[in-house]
Amino acid sequence: MNALAQQNALAQQVAPAPLLSVTGLSKRFGNVAACSDVSFDLYPGEVLGIVGESGSGKTTLLNCISGRMAPDAGEVAFATRRFGLSDIYSLSEPDRRRMQREEWGFVHQNARDGLRMRATASANVAEPLMNMGGRHYGKMRAETEKWFNRVELDPSRLDGQPRLFSGGMQQRVQIARNLIHRPRLVFMDEPTGGLDVSVQARLLDLMRELVRDLNLAVVLVTHDMAVARLMADRLLVMKQGKVVETGLTDQVLDDPQQPYTQLLVSSVLQI
């Protein structure tokens, strides 16, 4: 058990208030059960990894818990600032969207989906501040410069266009854009997928640091067990829409109980 998880286990004994609570979540597409009866709690400062092969239902699960797709059954409760603990699908659409903008971040696998490619990097990073009512250009620009440094991007590229950046740089801009407004919960969908192995490694280090420094709660979806080991405190292993195994990352990866998990783990290249 790593230090953070120990901390959380302790915290749970003292103040058992999850930030995100998913209960009995199910979603079908025609005959296919993409997600069946998934339940878990997520606490502040915790990184939950959802792992599985493609087709395991992890993307559907992510879309349902991040408010992008209503499930057929079950509840997704989040401790919202404005309404307290609420099922996000009981909120009106404007309220849900506002909550997503103000309290959450979502880092997409493909920067194209998470950035305005026609806007400059600085404008992309400043936008969440403007959405929250920021109206002082100078201050916001200074803030974007600070974040550029924080995600290890060269500030001379502030007014550059993300479409001309490398993949790794685009992801760094995406990360800055999703953290600048201090969300409490960040969803990440294969954030390092498609990147060079060395670029991945550096990016993962950065993300770990930021998660720790900001005490973020993160839901990280990945098919890459190495990424899961590096980033997640806890894992949910999915197969064909069901959670087949769950537990602390080290335990699941070092001592997988289920045959499917064993298969997944054994197929990982040891870097």
Next chain:
Amino acid sequence: MAYVAVKGGETAIANAHRWLAEERRGDPAVPEIDVTQIREQLSLAIDRVMCEGSCYDRDLAALAIKQARGDIQEAVFMIRAYRTTLPRFGASEPLDTIQMRAARRISAAFKDIPGGQVLGPTFDYTHRLLDFTLAANGEADIPPALKSEEPQEYPMPNIASVFAHEDLLEVDVPTPDAPEPYDLTRQPMRFPAGRDQRLQALARGDEGFLLGLAYSGMRGWGNTHPLCGEIRYGEVDVEFVPEELGFPIEIGEILLTECVMITGGKGGANKAPQYGRGYGLVFGHCERKSMSMSMVDIALKAADAGEAANAPVKDEEFVLYHSDNVEASGFVQHLKLPHYVDFQAGLLTIRQLRAEFFERQRANGEATEPAAIGELVS
């Protein structure tokens, strides 16, 4: 040279109209065109004006063409403007095109179909060689077409009924609780658009625009290389139910071209494979338009089925917003209106930016500013 302002707008407009009328008349020594001549001898122009003008009246179309000096889009605009003033009695009964007394009916899908392949009056197999006897007005000696010994049997079953036995072609039948068809001449466009809205917009849409889109769909910008199930052209009766009578009466007949395109053949998990259908229906004999319309219909249906709008012809907003040539022409040509006030705003800004640019350069020691030209008179 002292500046003389452009004034007397009213006089200018009146004179412009008079000059326009002279241009329209052309050489006064040449006989004036009769609208009945236009109606009879330029019938395809009439058809297009009725179709895009959304008003079936051959004489009005002929007048519009004469007044518009042959500019078809201008004539369409006139018809549309006139249509706005017409009172609306109600809607006809749905047209029964199976009952069409088709002068022409072909199908590329089958070698022969019940009712036969009837060539009709078509340009299709003509050799496009200019016929100078027409210039010499030598039409009097042309032999008439031969009539067949047996009269054509009606009704001719349509392609849908041919497929119906095997349920091979998708059928579009409104549900009993379906709302009244959308009317674009009464309501603004709304997205996502229902098929009724789409088809109405396409029927009124510019033939050239739809032709280009259909073409693009066949060439890789989209995925539409359909089969021509059927094209038929001929007279269809129009029926109307007056409130006082409570039963339908025939109020006339109109010439229509109908085109059904066949595509696809995929199915789904819950649906047996079936051919998809694209539909085109236009006033008069506008075949190219009816074919283009049905092909664009197919492409737009693809988006309904979940395909990405990754080509212009599949993008509903792109197609429907820009297919109306009266709107398009108005907006494009509005650029001729004076814009000097907003232009002045732009000039102020660009001059400011230039001044700042050269200021920065001077500060950096690089002077590239061009010499000041002219003098301010103020």
Next chain:
Amino acid sequence: MTVTAQQSNQPTQQYNYAYLDEQTKRMIRRAILKALAIPGYQVPFGSREMPVPYGWGTGGIQVTAAIIGPDDVFKCIDQGADDTTNAVSIRQFFAKVADVATTEATSEATIVQSRHRIPEKTLKQGQILVLQVPQPEPLRGLEARETETRAMHAYEEYGVKYVSLYQSIAAHGRITTGAGYPAMVNQRYLMTPSPIPKFDNPKINQSDAIMLFGAGREKRIYAVPPHTDVRSLDFEDYPFEIQSWEEICALCGSEDSYLDEVVLDDEGNRMFVCSDTHHCSVRRDAGHAGPLAGHALATAQEAAE
């Protein structure tokens, strides 16, 4: 329908008052009322084809046609001038189909229809300004899709607009929009005031008059009722500013009206004159004179009157 040549050559047919039929006027009035009830919100309406092309003022014409009556006094301007060709054309149209009195004097008008300018003379209670709008959607340049922009307004998600202003400052050191400057209406809806110069934006804020906006081709009507908050977008450190000139009006000497630049020759000589021609002539009649008073421009104007 077969029509003989004689019927086709019928003289002008009889039109309903103000051209549109009563049903259509009613439909437009309902849209106007809805627009006034939700300031800045674009109300879709069944815009009709008019004898004037789309893009040339059909929206403004339909709004005016729906509200005009025989007791109204109608003024029509384009670029601030009563005698530009399109203003003349529209004024003639209403004189004919609405049998209404027309005027060039802003203070005498009950309805002022305008393209791209708001008159210099402050409008009073009881006056209605009808603006012609080519593109009612302030976000259209940034997002082509109507389905998207409609959602943005519904969710009050205007981030994309602020991003564009932010970038303007980053690239040029200022917000460079000079006309059609976006404004927040009643702290809720973002609107474009039509392509008026930003110089005119302050006139919409807390006006005593009713302001109606008609977009015929795009089929939208929106409105700003009297005494409504209309705030042009800006940043605290880059506040909204209107245009100003070093020059004054060459004819009347005005220092605070919007000026047109008139090119005098091809050697760079130019002069500046009030865009609002009536405002300028009122000043000249009152004895004000600019450095080029007595210039051919003024003389021709007086001759035409």
